[in-house]
Amino acid sequence: MLTIEWSAAEGWQVPHIKPFGNLSLHPACSSLHYAIQLFEGMKAYRGSDSRVRLFRPMLNMSRMAKSAERACLPAFNRSELLECIKRLVEIDQDWVPQSDSASLYIRPTFLGIEVRRVYNGSIISQPSLGVKKPSRALLFVILSPVGSYFSTGAKPISLWADPKYIRAWKGGTGDCKMGGNYGASISAQYEAVDYGCQQVLWLYGEDHQITEVGTMNVFLYWINENGEEELVTPPLDGIILPGITRQSIVELTRKWDEFKVTERHLTMGDLCCALKEQRVKEMFGSGTACVVSPVGDILYQGEHLHIPCQEENSQLASRLVKELTDMQYGRTPSDWTVLV
Numbered sequence: 001m002l003t004i005e006w007s008a009a010e011g012w013q014v015p016h017i018k019p020f021g022n023l024s025l026h027p028a029c030s031s032l033h034y035a036i037q038l039f040e041g042m043k044a045y046r047g048s049d050s051r052v053r054l055f056r057p058m059l060n061m062s063r064m065a066k067s068a069e070r071a072c073l074p075a076f077n078r079s080e081l082l083e084c085i086k087r088l089v090e091i092d093q094d095w096v097p098q099s100d101s102a103s104l105y106i107r108p109t110f111l112g113i114e115v116r117r118v119y120n121g122s123i124i125s126q127p128s129l130g131v132k133k134p135s136r137a138l139l140f141v142i143l144s145p146v147g148s149y150f151s152t153g154a155k156p157i158s159l160w161a162d163p164k165y166i167r168a169w170k171g172g173t174g175d176c177k178m179g180g181n182y183g184a185s186i187s188a189q190y191e192a193v194d195y196g197c198q199q200v201l202w203l204y205g206e207d208h209q210i211t212e213v214g215t216m217n218v219f220l221y222w223i224n225e226n227g228e229e230e231l232v233t234p235p236l237d238g239i240i241l242p243g244i245t246r247q248s249i250v251e252l253t254r255k256w257d258e259f260k261v262t263e264r265h266l267t268m269g270d271l272c273c274a275l276k277e278q279r280v281k282e283m284f285g286s287g288t289a290c291v292v293s294p295v296g297d298i299l300y301q302g303e304h305l306h307i308p309c310q311e312e313n314s315q316l317a318s319r320l321v322k323e324l325t326d327m328q329y330g331r332t333p334s335d336w337t338v339l340v
Contacts, residue, residue: 002088002141004081006074009135015084017091020142026127029113030134035180036112038067041288042244043146044089044104044340046096047330052089052104052340055328057082059244064108067176072133073110081108085141089340097145100329105146110139146289156296156307157285160192161201161268163208168239175238182215189214197299199285204239208268211239216285216293217246220266221259221316223279229259231316232266245286248336249320268300275305283307284317292321 001020005013031037042060045053061078068075085106089096096104112134114127165188168174173181185200192200199214211234212218224230231253236242254261274280283295294317298305327334 001143002084004084004139006076006137006139007135008074012074012076017084017088023138023140025111025113028127028129029111030130031111031113033129034112034131035178036071036073036134037180038064038071038073038110038176038178040064040106040108040177042106042108043288043328044093044096044106044143045328045330046098046103048100049330050098051330052093052096053328053330053337054086054089054106054340055338056244056248056336057085057338059247060108063177063242063244064110067178068110070173070176071110071112071178073112073137076139081139086338086340088141088143092143093340095143095145097147099147100325102145102147103328105144106141107144108139108141111137113138148290156294157199157213158197158297159199159201159213159295159299160195160197161203161208161298161300162188162191163203165191165200165202166204167200167202167212169204170238172239175236175241177241181241185215195299197297201298201300203268210234210266210268210271212241213285213293213295216287216290217241217243218295219246219249219282219284219286220271220280221282221284222274223281224260225270229281230262231259232262232264234265235263243287245288245291245324248324249286249292252320252323271298272300272305275307280308282316286320291324292317 002015002017004015040060040063042054042057047053058078061082065075065078114134114136167185168181188200201213202211203209204211210218217233219231219233221231233246233250234240250261285293285295295307297307326332327336
């Protein structure tokens with residue numbers, strides 16, 4: 001594992017790569033009490049040439065830096081952190097699976113670990129409770145081999161859409177990768193399972209805007225209201241996590257220039273109308289863990305909505321998976337990949 005400590009008094013310390021082990025944290029650690037914490041998710045892939053590659057890792061570093069700013073954690077040199085991560089993966093490269101359906105998951109994590117109290121102008125040396133910026137922080141990175149994210153593999157997933165739970169809101173931290181965003185979603189996820197669904201389709205506002213699918217960004221491929229063939233995904237308006245796979249899909253499909261690609265708001269009303277008029281081609285989620293995951297069914301207001309999926313006439317999701325994974329595993333040369 002990689003560990004790097006920071007303090008307000010001394011700044012960033014020397015990075016250390018050491019055997020994986022437990023952390024020692026003070027009971028008043030600010031990450032435990034006030035959720036001053038964030039993380040990233042990225043992968044290392046082994047190609048048929050045995051070379052290990054990262055996929056657009058500087059985008060992860062930039063997103064992590066944005067999350068750190070929002071969490072009042074210290075800024076860091078993105079390029080230097082990436083070099084530390086590359087060195088960690090290089091040392092542990094035997095853990096990168098020899099498989100085109102598995103990879104090495106990389107989890108950078110950033111914690112506030114201490115808040116010092118000021119009393120009568122003097123700093124009390126012992127850590128204490130307090131809702132304020134941390135005076136010490138810990139950045140660490142751990143690794144783990146992973147396979148397919150969903151137990152069903154590439155089969156279409158079912159979604160539960162209910163507006164009573166909200167994943168994120170305007171002015172909040174939905175566009176940052178913070179642990180609190182995920183912890184607050186677990187109850188809704190279990191309720192979705194109780195209704196026979198695998199994931200939550202997160203809605204927002206009185207018009208039931210479609211925002212995200214579980215922990216994934218969401219895309220709808222359809223014939224829009226103007227009769228145009230369009231791939232649409234919700235805009236990065238503060239409540240959507242700026243996914244690296246999302247960005248890659250938007251950039252890749254715009255480069256194809258085969259249909260309209262749009263970032264705009266979609267509502268459940270828009271989707272229901274399009275389904276009734278048979279204008280929906282595909283719907284899918286995207287993310288680092290799953291790459292692209294087709295949606296097959298949505299339970300919304302007591303009604304089961306069937307989405308055309310991969311086993312029927314879906315072609316775009318399969319094409320995207322192939323093009324992205326071909327780059328990730330080095331089958332197609334790409335400047336989006338970085339060799340370790």
